[in-house]
Amino acid sequence: MNTFQQKSSLLKKAQFLASSGVVLCLMAYNSAFASTVSTSSIISTSSISDSSIPAQQKPKVLLFSGLAQSSLEDRDSQHIELNYSNPIRLSQLLKDSADNLNKFHIDALLADTSAYWAGAGLFEYFPHPIKAEVLSQIKSLSLSRPETLGLSTQQEIVQSLAIGKRVFTPLDVDLVRIDKKHNPLLSRNFTFVLPPRPNHVLVLGAVGKPGQQRWQSRSGADTYIQQALPLNLADNSYATVIQPDGVIETHSIAYWNRNHKDIAPGAAIYLGFSRLPSELSSFNANMIELLRNKAL
Secondary structure, three states: OOHHHHHHHHHHHHHHHHHOOOOEEEEEEOOEEEEEOOOOOOOOOOOOOHHHOOOOOOOEEEEEOOOOOOOHHHHHHOEEEEEOOOOEEHHHHHHHHHHOHHHOOOOOOOOOOOEOHHHOEEEOOOOOHHHHHHHHHHHHHHHHOOOOOOHHHHHHHHHHOOEOOEEOOOOOHHHHHHOHHHOOEEOOOOEEEOOEOOOEEEEEEOEOOOEEEEOOOOOOHHHHHHHOOEOOOEOOOEEEEEOOOOOEEEEEOOOOOOOOOOOOOOOEEEEOEOOOOHHHOOHHHHHHHHHHOEOO
């Protein structure tokens, strides 16, 4: 089973747990730590007040270990259960997650197996509805332009990605601890992803060879895009970089406007299509929105 198939299978497992009423599941897939939850959403940081939280809420956290390395039949036995008698603050979730990282089996080939907080993500639910729309648009684009290279591979990659409704709130441990407005009370269902540091970036869009490339220090978007073979119908001046925390940046890639910006491990680089059929005019924007809601 390849990496794409493993992630798709694990995402289905997450959805099953969600339908079974699991409040929070911290999972490891592809050597990453990720959580899965049921269908209710997290209380937003802008609307939280202690009085609005039902006292009877008792969050339960299931910690899964080594899913990428174990057989599918053994997954249920490899987890730790954390039970809370009351709602918890975000700072408590971050602390407990960090404290339990040593219970996971991490791929020894990774250069850095410590928690990669820059890639941590908090999610309301999986999957994001935009994922189905993007998959449909890729199929339509491949039908309207069958000569375009890389679209079938791109569809497989997007299908394999864990795309959820991301909560864009700071997950810096120190900031959350000292600033109350960034430390909401959590009692509803959500997903938390805390991966180890990846060693790749993901390149998608108007390229002939979409997919992961090894991350290189000080390499710019232009370098990664050239390796992915940009198509004739690509935007040849700018690329969109989605950093691991979901922050969107525009990077210049042409010889006349090139201005180096760093790209973090785990980032996604999207090269837009310069010419699209009118019915697919939202495709570039949808791809960027999808990638900023991607879990590592």
